[in-house]
Amino acid sequence: xxxxxxxxxxxxxxxxxxxxxxxxxxxxxxxxxxxxxxxxxxxxxxxxxxxxxxxxxxxxxxxxxxxxxxxxxxxxxxxxxxxxxxxxxxxxxxxxxxxxxxxxxxxxxxxxxxxxxxxxxxxxxxxxxxxxxxxxxxxxxxxxxxxxxxxxxxxxxxxxxxxxxxxxxxxxxxxxxxxxxxxxxxxxxxxxxxxxxxxxxxxxxxxxxxxxxxxxxxxxxxxxxxxxxxxxxxxxxxxxxxxxxxxxxxxxxxxxxxxxxxxxxxxxxxxxxxxxxxxxxxxxxxxxxxxxxxxxxxxxxxxxxxxxxxxxxxxxxxxxxxxxxxxxxxxxxxxxxxxxxxxxxxxxxxxxxxxxxxxxxxxxxxxxxxxxxxxxxxxxxxxxxxxxxxxxxxxxxxxxxxxxx
Amino acid sequence: xxxxxxxxxxxxxxxxxxxxxxxxxxxxxxxxxxxxxxxxxxxxxxxxxxxxxxxxxxxxxxxxxxxxxxxxxxxxxxxxxxxxxxxxxxxxxxxxxxxxxxxxxxxxxxxxxxxxxxxxxxxxxxxxxxxxxxxxxxxxxxxxxxxxxxxxxxxxxxxxxxxxxxxxxxxxxxxxxxxxxxxxxxxxxxxxxxxxxxxxxxxxxxxxxxxxxxxxxxxxxxxxxxxxxxxxxxxxxxxxxxxxxxxxxxxxxxxxxxxxxxxxxxxxxxxxxxxxxxxxxxxxxxxxxxxxxxxxxxxxxxxxxxxxxxxxxxxxxxxxxxxxxxxxxxxxxxxxxxxxxxxxxxxxxxxxxxxxxxxxxxxxxxxxxxxxxxxxxxxxxxxxxxxxxxxxxxxxxxxxxxxxxxxxxxxxxxxxxxxxxxxxxxxxxxxxxxxxxxxxxxxxxxxxxxxxxxxxxxxxxxxxxxxxxxxxxxxxxxxxx
Numbered sequence: 001x002x003x004x005x006x007x008x009x010x011x012x013x014x015x016x017x018x019x020x021x022x023x024x025x026x027x028x029x030x031x032x033x034x035x036x037x038x039x040x041x042x043x044x045x046x047x048x049x050x051x052x053x054x055x056x057x058x059x060x061x062x063x064x065x066x067x068x069x070x071x072x073x074x075x076x077x078x079x080x081x082x083x084x085x086x087x088x089x090x091x092x093x094x095x096x097x098x099x100x101x102x103x104x105x106x107x108x109x110x111x112x113x114x115x116x117x118x119x120x121x122x123x124x125x126x127x128x129x130x131x132x133x134x135x136x137x138x139x140x141x142x143x144x145x146x147x148x149x150x151x152x153x154x155x156x157x158x159x160x161x162x163x164x165x166x167x168x169x170x171x172x173x174x175x176x177x178x179x180x181x182x183x184x185x186x187x188x189x190x191x192x193x194x195x196x197x198x199x200x201x202x203x204x205x206x207x208x209x210x211x212x213x214x215x216x217x218x219x220x221x222x223x224x225x226x227x228x229x230x231x232x233x234x235x236x237x238x239x240x241x242x243x244x245x246x247x248x249x250x251x252x253x254x255x256x257x258x259x260x261x262x263x264x265x266x267x268x269x270x271x272x273x274x275x276x277x278x279x280x281x282x283x284x285x286x287x288x289x290x291x292x293x294x295x296x297x298x299x300x301x302x303x304x305x306x307x308x309x310x311x312x313x314x315x316x317x318x319x320x321x322x323x324x325x326x327x328x329x330x331x332x333x334x335x336x337x338x339x340x341x342x343x344x345x346x347x348x349x350x351x352x353x354x355x356x357x358x359x360x361x362x363x364x365x366x367x368x369x370x371x372x373x374x375x376x377x378x379x380x381x382x383x384x385x386x387x388x389x390x391x392x393x394x395x396x397x398x399x400x401x402x403x404x405x
Numbered sequence: 406x407x408x409x410x411x412x413x414x415x416x417x418x419x420x421x422x423x424x425x426x427x428x429x430x431x432x433x434x435x436x437x438x439x440x441x442x443x444x445x446x447x448x449x450x451x452x453x454x455x456x457x458x459x460x461x462x463x464x465x466x467x468x469x470x471x472x473x474x475x476x477x478x479x480x481x482x483x484x485x486x487x488x489x490x491x492x493x494x495x496x497x498x499x500x501x502x503x504x505x506x507x508x509x510x511x512x513x514x515x516x517x518x519x520x521x522x523x524x525x526x527x528x529x530x531x532x533x534x535x536x537x538x539x540x541x542x543x544x545x546x547x548x549x550x551x552x553x554x555x556x557x558x559x560x561x562x563x564x565x566x567x568x569x570x571x572x573x574x575x576x577x578x579x580x581x582x583x584x585x586x587x588x589x590x591x592x593x594x595x596x597x598x599x600x601x602x603x604x605x606x607x608x609x610x611x612x613x614x615x616x617x618x619x620x621x622x623x624x625x626x627x628x629x630x631x632x633x634x635x636x637x638x639x640x641x642x643x644x645x646x647x648x649x650x651x652x653x654x655x656x657x658x659x660x661x662x663x664x665x666x667x668x669x670x671x672x673x674x675x676x677x678x679x680x681x682x683x684x685x686x687x688x689x690x691x692x693x694x695x696x697x698x699x700x701x702x703x704x705x706x707x708x709x710x711x712x713x714x715x716x717x718x719x720x721x722x723x724x725x726x727x728x729x730x731x732x733x734x735x736x737x738x739x740x741x742x743x744x745x746x747x748x749x750x751x752x753x754x755x756x757x758x759x760x761x762x763x764x765x766x767x768x769x770x771x772x773x774x775x776x777x778x779x780x781x782x783x784x785x786x787x788x789x790x791x792x793x794x795x796x797x798x799x800x801x802x803x804x805x806x807x808x809x810x811x812x813x814x815x816x817x818x819x820x821x822x823x824x825x826x827x828x829x830x831x832x833x834x835x836x837x838x839x840x841x842x843x844x845x846x847x848x849x850x851x852x853x854x855x856x857x858x859x860x861x862x863x864x865x866x867x868x869x870x871x872x873x874x875x876x877x878x879x880x881x882x883x884x885x886x
Contacts (some may be wrong), residue, residue, distance in 0.1 A: 118747075119745070120745050120746055120747055121744065121745040121746060121815065122746070122815060124746070124747050127750075129750070129752070129753035129756060130750070130752060130753070130756065131752050131753070131756045131757045131759070131760040131763075131764050132751075132752030132757065132764065132861060132869035132870075132871060133760065133763065133764050133781065133871045135825060135837055135838050135839050136749065136816055136817065136823075136839075136861075137811070137813050137816050137823065137825045137837075138746075138813050138815035138816045140813070140815055141811045141812075141813035141815065141816060141823070141825050144811040144813075145809050145810075145811055145825075145827065148809060148850070149809055152850070197814075198812070198814060199814055199815055200811050200812065200813045200814060200815060201811035201812060201813075245787060247787055249827070249835065249836070249837045250779055250780055250787060250834070250835050250836070251787060251835060252808070252829045252833065252834070252835045254835075256809055256827075
């Protein structure tokens, strides 16, 4: 892949993130206003100082007016983007490229989703008129193919795998319990997780992320300008996005134990950032734990664990907040729910706090330090075998990895 | 080369409702017997497709006319036969007509086809899905199913050697359009009308065939008026062993398809040179006399060879019982709370028409460069990326193996949970679809499945037909290669 990347060319200089949850008293406009204001303020800017905007939302609005109307923007460029569950990251990626190109001095990437106004359970997609041949399985069902396939391929007993999945939910809820922005701020016992009613396949209620409303935003400028706005900016090291050919559902060679899109976007991002040993070089990762089985497979696709070993690493606590590589220290989609357009930027917000040492002491990770200043966000859209994947890498130091500092 | 019935095929749905299951819930009624029940995703059109698939032997003559008859059509104004035509992959020049309304039109359909057999190759499909109110005789004693006959100028297994009809106008059974259940007048009134009509038709038909009662090897007496059927059968004067078995106690009375199913059952096991007499009581009486030919054993063997089950195999094989609660829900008589999910959308007419081959005939695209099969069909090959190097390939009759599966408790269904399966087809190709006629607790990786045409759902008055997988077992392995 001849993806060149824009390592260290742009920086994040301000961020905002609303509380995520069933926000009955807040609409899309409220969420956008709050996230945008917080982000601009944290960069010492007014919203009206920002040159261009990328708005990510799947279902809460179409076209740039969705943002310009509530913020009363003065005839600024606003682009609405959508890329399924990776929508928030797609907004970020485009805003970064716009600034790197020199077209704008500052840009805002903002994501929002107001899911709790529909009255439906789970996510409701937006689909064009169809021919009625789509099997119409729910998202949990589409992802539930992972668990038995993984167990079968690596000889993991079904009950053991359920324990592994429960452990992932347990860890993410433990992390979310300390996060005042999370939808669920409560620890959940292994017994409760294990015993929850099944939604699809082996996935119980606690193996699924919640459904919530939320918004998050980031302000981007060129690296050379970053210190005009921010003492400790976050530099963009890598942005990789791929859409697969949707081979899984039609290719008998696909075995439902991996996301090829993630493997490809991770390899691309690591190359852009100069990372060779992600497990050791990253200080943290925020990954798309839409379902516990997804997080398990991602640990291998992102090269945090050897093939067939992530389940053991999960049980060993490798990815716990105080583990070797903290994964989803903010609580993940599990604790935040998944307001589609917002999730990718919510992940970045956790990197923003943790890598810059601004997380509250009771949940600050201890892996960040000299020589270990990078965080990863991973955002997935679609379903196993047919989706899109984003991997971003961000860090507090320019250069780095001893390559070309 | 004789004209007449060339091939036949029958389809009885997978599910049985035990009379005991009704009695247990309602607290009264007979406890012996059962009936065949179309699943929640079947209607008379899909039943007809399944019967039609079994009648259309590979390499058989090209069908020129498709005639579909049912008292319970999925659509009015819109032709249902065109759906069947598309699902069977019949040629564009093949005509397709509905003969819907009363059960008598089903017998009339077959008689018309036979009348034209010397000139035209016709596929007649007779299908019925009977509806009755809870606790009633119609609900308990009726059954669902379909039967198909190919008739044509050459290679008949049975030729018409006589027929006769007797018509009369009297009110025995009726249903007003829009109503689901039918009404019947006092039974003895109908009986007294049918008995003499049957005698007349029977005698006239024998006379036309130049035969007497004793020359008949198989006699079928059918009709929804059970009392009249019994009364007529007892007075015909034919040997008891010549009377075709009454399938009503196991599969129920199939209404418009009943005479046809009984005829298929006889053809399944008859010998060459035998005389079959069908007497159908439905607002008058139609009598049909057939003589089997030397081609019959070959046709029976050919059907067996490709795994087409006989009527008696379908009656006897180990089908699953449906609970009375599910039966009521399937018939819309028990309104279950839907999931808190958006209602399904009706499919769009133009897109459905563009994907006609895929949606109705289950035609994949196979790459002529590398052989990779694509479901649904695509123009660019996943494997070698060739563009527009595809040939269409119908996979409706190709079996497959369950690569993996899931039980979906969230997805919309009239009968949750939905079983989702990933099917790898014999000879290549993978498709993800719903598994039907199955129990969620019994699905396993490696299960063998075949495809079946179903009504997936109806939305805003539009029926959404498509294919699902269903378990293959020894008795219904007709899709096996």
